[in-house]
Structure formats: C-alpha cells, structure tokens
Amino acid sequence: MSLQVLIVDDSSSMRRFIKRVIAMSGFRMDPCLEAPNGKRAIEILEANPVDLIVSDTNMPEMNGLELIETLHRDVGLQNIPVIVVTTEGTDPTKRDVFASGARGFVKKPFTPEELKKVLGEVLGTNHRGGECGDDGTDDGCLDF
Amino acid sequence: MMERMMAASIFEVLEKMFFIFLESGDFEQRAYANAAVVDFQGMLNGRMGLFMTRSMAQTMAANMLCISTHPVSNEIVEDCTGEAAEMICGTFLSKADPSGSSRLSLPVFYRDAATASNEVASSPGGLESRLGFDAGMEKMGVIFRFAP
Numbered sequence: 007m008s009l010q011v012l013i014v015d016d017s018s019s020m021r022r023f024i025k026r027v028i029a030m031s032g033f034r035m036d037p038c039l040e041a042p043n044g045k046r047a048i049e050i051l052e053a054n055p056v057d058l059i060v061s062d063t064n065m066p067e068m069n070g071l072e073l074i075e076t077l078h079r080d081v082g083l084q085n086i087p088v089i090v091v092t093t094e095g096t097d098p099t100k101r102d103v104f105a106s107g108a109r110g111f112v113k114k115p116f117t118p119e120e121l122k123k124v125l126g127e128v129l130g131t132n133h134r135g136g137e138c139g140d141d142g143t144d145d146g147c148l149d150f
Numbered sequence: 151m152m153e154r155m156m157a158a159s160i161f162e163v164l165e166k167m168f169f170i171f172l173e174s175g176d177f178e179q180r181a182y183a184n185a186a187v188v189d190f191q192g193m194l195n196g197r198m199g200l201f202m203t204r205s206m207a208q209t210m211a212a213n214m215l216c217i218s219t220h221p222v223s224n225e226i227v228e229d230c231t232g233e234a235a236e237m238i239c240g241t242f243l244s245k246a247d248p249s250g251s252s253r254l255s256l257p258v259f260y261r262d263a264a265t266a267s268n269e270v271a272s273s274p275g276g277l278e279s280r281l282g283f284d285a286g287m288e289k290m291g292v293i294f295r296f297a298p
Contacts, residue, residue, distance in 0.1 A: 016256065017233040019226055022215055023167075064236065064254055093240025098250035113244070114237050115166035 014061040031122040044068030063092040159241035177282035185266030186235035192252030196296040199270035200235040206288035232257035
C-alpha cells in the first residue's frame, strides 16, 4: 500500500524511528514528508497531498493539538487522518486528543508493534510487516 | 512510592525505545558526561535532569535508530538524549499525576553534565530524588527536583 505520510516531531530521531516503523509495517511511502513543528507542517500540507499525519504534541511554534485545530478549520485538510504520538499519556489527555479530531493515539515510549497496530486501525488495513523489504536504512524522507 | 514510579518510568523508556536493560546502582555525578533537562508544570512542578556516560548515550541512539556505524553523530546523540529525557519525565508524570494537568517543556541538551546538574539545582526545590543505574559498564542517573 502506497502512502504519502507527513511525520511531525521536533525530534529528528523520533521522526526517523516512526518512518522506519511505518515502512516495516508494509506501507510504501512515496516519499515521506517531515516537519519539526505544526507551523512547518501546515506549509508542507499547502503544497503537498498527504494521506496520513503522524504528529507529536509537545513542539515549538505550533504544538500538535494546535496543528489538528488548524487542520479542522481548513476544508481541504480536515479529512486527513492524524495519529498523535505523545509522552503525555494520561486518560484525560487521550480524551482531549480524540476530542480534537485525531483518529489515533500512541503513548511514548512505544514498541513498533504498538504504532503498527494503530496504523492498521486508522487506515483500516490488514497490514503485514516487511512487504517493502525495508532494512531500516532506506531514507525516502524529504527533510524540510 | 514516588521513587518507585520514577524508576519504573526509566526502566520502561530505556527498555521499550532503546533496548537497554538497567539495574539500580549509585548516582555517580562524576561519571556522567551528557545530560538533558526538562521542566514540568501542573499538579506537580519541578525540573528533571537525565545524566549518562558518553558511550551510554551513543548506545541509546544506535539502538533506537538501528545505526551500526560508530560513533553516532553528535547531533543524533543530542537529539536522542533530549527525547529520552522528555519520555522519562512524561511517563513519570502520567503515573504520578493521572489528571493529565502536567505539561513538559522542550528538553535542553548539555554536553557538560556538571552544568546540567547546576541547572537542575538552581530550580526552586523542596524535595529532590536522585536515582542511579548501571547497564554493564555504562552509567545513568536521574534527578527529579520538585518545587514546594
């Protein structure tokens, strides 16, 4: 399955880790887009079609919840599914994240299997790992 | 009780994200080289410092990102150390403050652990916990300092 994914996280290592998990989950990214905060993510979304956003919450300039609110005010962007990946893992936070319009929630730290499961739920796919033959070194992401 | 939550949070993050299995040990300030500091505000207020040996930071970054080339670049090591600090503090706060009212600052990385230690000590504090860990020859330590 081919996807245009946007990964939003101020940690380049976390973006790289998430990208690897998505590739291991059998999704081909052509290419994967990256942003270090919500503000940059909006700029990328204005210029690129995206099928899925995976976003952190705690970021400079524009955080993840502000990003989702901005998406929901834009008719052209409001239907893009968002998976939130965050260190803030309490039940109230999870409720707030879903109330904001996110489709998936993953608490950091997470195993690849935990993210893979949520990816499958959000995308409605019966995903299988390793279809891309990705060895974890493929770097199809565009850094912005 | 709080220290058990801290230790459980540290074990959880190190095992899940970095594939490192720690054992409890002594907090050894002089052994540490790299550090990252995170502030937290909400029901609990304070500052947390994560300290580790340089090679521990290298191993964490290499394990998280499946990097086989050594040494891992400083940029990646610094980023991973900061992310680890944020995850440890966030995991602890999820346990200690289930209301979800606590918020984290962005992590700040320090190449000099002594400076980071001073930064943690400079925050208003009433209660402080220091925990030390070993992973083979590598060492890690955490300070949680809570505002009164």
